[in-house]
Amino acid sequence: MSSLWDISKALRVPLDNSIRTLSEIPYTVSYVIRKLRQIDNLMELPKDKRPPSRIIWEGTSEDIEEWIDRVVRKKEPQDVSLIIGDIEG
Amino acid sequence: MITPEKNEVDISKLFQWRASTELETKEGEKTTVFVRVVGDAEINQSRVKALRASAELRNKLRDPNSDERIAYIPSVHALEKENLIEMMLTLNMREYADRVRDSVIVKEPKEPGSNATTEQLEKYQKEVDDYPDKRLEKFKEAIEKETDKERKLLNKKGIDILLKEYEEVVISQFCEAELNRVFLGWCVYFGTFATEDYNVRVFKSYDEYENLPAYAKTQLTDFYNKLQLGLVDLKK
Numbered sequence: 001m002s003s004l005w006d007i008s009k010a011l012r013v014p015l016d017n018s019i020r021t022l023s024e025i026p027y028t029v030s031y032v033i034r035k036l037r038q039i040d041n042l043m044e045l046p047k048d049k050r051p052p053s054r055i056i057w058e059g060t061s062e063d064i065e066e067w068i069d070r071v072v073r074k075k076e077p078q079d080v081s082l083i084i085g086d087i088e089g
Numbered sequence: 090m091i092t093p094e095k096n097e098v099d100i101s102k103l104f105q106w107r108a109s110t111e112l113e114t115k116e117g118e119k120t121t122v123f124v125r126v127v128g129d130a131e132i133n134q135s136r137v138k139a140l141r142a143s144a145e146l147r148n149k150l151r152d153p154n155s156d157e158r159i160a161y162i163p164s165v166h167a168l169e170k171e172n173l174i175e176m177m178l179t180l181n182m183r184e185y186a187d188r189v190r191d192s193v194i195v196k197e198p199k200e201p202g203s204n205a206t207t208e209q210l211e212k213y214q215k216e217v218d219d220y221p222d223k224r225l226e227k228f229k230e231a232i233e234k235e236t237d238k239e240r241k242l243l244n245k246k247g248i249d250i251l252l253k254e255y256e257e258v259v260i261s262q263f264c265e266a267e268l269n270r271v272f273l274g275w276c277v278y279f280g281t282f283a284t285e286d287y288n289v290r291v292f293k294s295y296d297e298y299e300n301l302p303a304y305a306k307t308q309l310t311d312f313y314n315k316l317q318l319g320l321v322d323l324k325k
Contacts, residue, residue, distance in 0.1 A: 025129070
């Protein structure tokens with residue numbers, strides 16, 4: 001399906017000619033397209049930062065979000081304060 | 090079952106999302122109807138209707154005076170504790186499966202490079218073919234462990250608490266069945282047309298669909314289910 005979608009995009013040929021309006025798109029087809037777009041986006045990430053296929057296919061959208069938060073998005077720098085007491089040792 | 094095999098699904102089925110069928114009445118009369126897999130908006134509406142129906146049933150089943158409770162919730166007060174626990178374990182099996190699903194990790198076979206020899210490709214294909222059984226085995230083991238753990242926990246509970254929990258498990262099962270039934274019903278209602286251009290629905294309202302004889306609803310839901318690809322195949 002992935003290669004079919006790539007070809008369809010590249011050639012600008014509709015996947016299904018019989019679909020006349022957006023609302024007619026069966027949810028199965030729109031699911032596959034959404035999923036492929038998600039995978040295309042994830043493949044833009046460097047190889048070592050991509051989520052494992054188990055998360056892509058079996059995980060929820062929250063699982064993928066959590067992975068991206070953990071691996072890709074930089075954490076806000078945390079304030080560090082050093083308390084120096086009067087007593088040494 | 091999860092499988093790394095991506096080549097067995099028939100892609101053309103994804104595009105066979107509408108077809109006609111004959112709806113047969115009890116008297117043997119046949120009417121042609123046109124069924125299509127519904128879109129995202131209709132799926133969302135069906136989900137909302139199904140959730141409402143499930144919540145309504147849950148309230149009724151929890152009401153000690155409702156007809157639904159009397160009809161559906163079996164009295165298990167006479168059961169031995171051991172039997173009650175086993176019934177609960179059986180009813181909860183799917184929940185245990187969901188719980189352990191993430192912990193069962195079987196490494197997928199590594200795809201050979203483009204310069205792989207035929208023998209390497211054969212070996213890879215064998216690993217792909219064996220993968221579902223290997224994973225199923227691990228999955229069964231994990232469920233058994235989870236069930237044993239749960240059995241021990243339930244054994245520590247008093248009979249009154251167990252009866253209450255059993256009741257909740259049974260209610261949940263009925264509500265889930267109702268959710269699925271109503272969800273599919275709405276999908277079929279939205280997706281069944283009287284004309285070939287898929288512009289005129291067969292049923293004027295959902296109630297009209299609901300009031301069909303059971304055999305007619307089964308005919309339509311079976312046909313609708315055949316038209317849509319399941320989630321497992323969609324992921325391939």
